[in-house]
Amino acid sequence: MIYLKSSSEIELMKKSGRIVAETLAKIEEVIRPGITTKELDKIAEEYITGCGARPSFKGYNGFPATLCTSVNDEVVHGIPGNRVLQEGDIVSIDCGAIYNGFHGDAARTFPVGKISPETQKLIDVTRESFFEGIKYAVVGNRIGDISHAIQVYVESHGFSVVRDYVGHGIGREMHEEPPVPNYGKPGRGPKLTKGMALAIEPMVNMGTYAVKELSDGWTVVTADGKMSCHYENTVVILEDGPEVLTII
Template identity: 70%
Template sequence: MVIIKNSQQIEYMRQAGKVVGETLLKLEEVIKPGITTAEIDRIAEEFITKQGAKPSFKGYGGFPASICASVNEEVVHGIPGNRVLNEGDIISVDCGAVLNGYQGDAARTIPVGKVSEEAMKLIEVTKESFFKGVEKAIVGNKLTDISHAVQQYAESAGFSIVRDYVGHGIGRDMHEDPEVPNFGRPGRGPKLVSGMVLAIEPMINIGDFKVVTKPDGWTVVTVDGSLSAHYENTVAILTDGPEILTLIK
């Protein structure tokens, strides 16, 4: 069941989203060659709690950290640890926070120092595919209008869309109905109405779209070892157009 939010609930989500967006901006500043993924996680948790919020991911389904830190061929759900980031790596940071009982969820893929042109193109196309999807997140459209726009843009750039993991509704719970695929034919799924809030999150690979979960039970990697990028925001669908709740301008 899709849970429609009223204006007060969206305001709570706006506040949670602001914490997430500001956390990711802070992490973009500190991510440099030589830092460990555990240190990035520590900085994120400290910042989130200082804002009076709680990290959504810590303990979620048993996940041990406050952020997901996925490096290079890791797509999503990477566990922070003693891995040191090197010049030329890319890291996808997924972050969630809960405030006043409501969630915010967003992700960014960040270059570590100077990266290859191909890696930078992947990051930029993944980000832009999100915005192509958001253009379709308007009242009266169908859910897969978003999906189709994401897929069309990413594939036209020569990249592939991860199919095993999708976006989702969000509110009091991190994952609510509906699922939001990043691929598919337009004109399908529920009609978009004011008060829907969606986490739209393209996951895009340089190589094949196939992925597999590592033995840790969490970290998802590309089967062919190719680089992957992730870009996500929490988006409220409103009568006057979509509002991106986790993007700090």
């Protein structure tokens, strides 16, 4: 069942979304060669709890941390630890927070020091594919219209869209109906309705779209070992168009 949010519920979601956006901004400020992913996780948890919120991910199905920190060929669900970020790495930071009973969820991929032009292009295309997608996030369209726009934009730049992991509805639960693929045909899927809240999150690979899960049961990597990027925001569908809740 798709739960439509009232105007008062959307106002609450704006607060959780802002906390997530501010947390990601704090992380961006401190990312540099030599810092560990565990240190990033500590900064995020302290900020989220300092805002009176709770990390959405910590304890979720047993996940042990506040952030998902996915480095280079890691697509999603990387576990923070003692890994030291190096010059030329990229790190995808996925962050969620629950405040007053509602979740916010967003992800960004950040460069670590100086990166190659091709890797920067991957980051830029992944981010822009989100904005191409939400052009179609309007009342009366369908989920597939968003999905198709993302896929077409990504593939036009020579990259591939991950199939095995998709976006989702969001609200009182972190994962709600409907699923929001980053690929597909227009005119398919649930009709977009005022009050729908969606976590739209392109995951884009430099090479093949095929991925595999590592033995830790969480970390997902590209099948060919090439770089991957992730960009996500929480979006609500309103009468006059989409509103992004996780950008400040």
